[in-house]
Amino acid sequence: VSEAAKLEGRFKRRERLQGAGFDLALPYLLLAPCVLIVLAVLVYPLWDGLRASTMLYRYGKPVAAVGFDNYLQLWSDPQFLNSLWVTVRFVFFSVAIETVLGLALALFCLREFRGIRLLRTILIVPMVITPVVVAIVFRLIYASDAGMFTAFSESMGGGEVQILGDPTKAFIGLVALDVWEWTPLMFLILLAGLQTLPQEPFEAARVDGAGPWRSFVDLTLPMLRPVLAIAIVLRTIDAFGTFDQVFVLTHGGPGEATKLVSIYGYDTSFKFQQTGYAAALFVTIGLIILAFALAAVRMLRRAGPA
């Protein structure tokens, strides 16, 4: 039987399954509530946000339609450009470190051994803890007066340790927080991916005298590529929207060293009441992320099942 005939057979069967009379309306009745809620609470606001982004706001009230001015203004706003640059650096370093560490850990845990279940259980904790609380945990580590680093340093005769007051150290501290929180996710995805790889190629390679490094580069990496790509894409999209942790840890400071676009947008809207400008900013961010996601999906499709 050809593929097309098979496909048609399946459609016929689906149609038969749909029945007649009241049953014909059933799928629409099933879809209606979720479509209506999503239209009202997600799609309408999305459209409303687009409208707001073409308006000039004063003290939270729209006063004039300005077309695309808000969007154009973004690209000559040094604060926006800086926040975008901080975000890109944050995403890049966090995701890169998480991928490498997660992969190393997954390879390390691939063979079952005693204690692995304990390890997997404990690793769940960082990623399910409320992000706000993760930020509190790290403030308690970094703080110059109450911090763990300071306490250790003083117990060994050193002085106070400054982290959140220094631009570079605060940025590294933020990346460290993200790595602590999300490396376990990378680890779990990649471990699940590794466990589904077929064993035969590895055995054949071993018979042929390939060392562990060779079989990692020539076999593991290429076969793991689809899972690796999905994990990186998911993490990147998620990291781009990071807000809670920065809001509590540094609120973008010191200066603007850790001011991600989400924080800048939030302040623009809720602190400085420039609603239209902030809406344009968020629409721009959404478009950037969507473009990234679409490009990634296309790339994955072209690569096909490796």
Place this chain on the structure above:
Amino acid sequence: MRAGILRGAVMTLLLAIVLVPIYWMVAASFKSNKEITQDATLYPHAPSFDNYLHLFSQKQFGSYLTNSLVVTCVSVVLALVVGSLGAYAIARFHLKYRLERKVGLSLLTLRIVPPVVILIPVYLLMLDLKLLDSWLGLIITYTAFNITFCVWMMESFFREIPVDLEEAAMVDGDSRFNAFRRIALPLAAPGLAATAIFAVIVTFNEFLFALALTATPRAMTMPRGTATLIGRIDTDWASMSAAGVIGALPIVIFALLVQRHLVRGLTLGAVK
């Protein structure tokens, strides 16, 4: 043998990296502010529950906890019901213009857009509807977010169930809807559980919309309430760490109890 020692060392190091930061917060929650900032002790020398009592008697943490539980439960249950129905329609029916596929793809696209993008319009919407600082405002918002996720997850679970079972039930005289209710739904129960668990964790932890949409203990959720303790100049470390422990404890216990079902939700169903 050497491999065993190496493994042990790596394991210990990992456990320390995960647990020591958490230990530090838990320890601080039993210390006084003076002990935290001036003495910098490594463990509480005079442990007391004062910080916790203070949160409930002075800082309305009872309300925050109630608000969180109500908002989380209601929005997750609503989303599960509505989302499963929609997911079933997308997984099983073949509509005109491939409508079901288009709905499915649109929901997935909405899922990819980070929530922060619609923060401002949702705030303006709730302002118009006079739903700021209320349970209902949060419930509506969270339900919508959870629906996109539930549809995506449940659709893949329904697709894994063979159609033949429902066909057989219909031959035996079940209506189309009863075939769904009696056959497909029970078979998808594990998927329903996995979806619910993940939705509960994400909703309980949500902060950004709670920050924008609530302003008083009447509707503030746990993460939102915890953030009120974070001062810019003088930080009340003792209260903050106790709040952190209380805020994280319910969800950590919950996650550890149901950890088997967690991974699929976390990865958006990318890895089974």
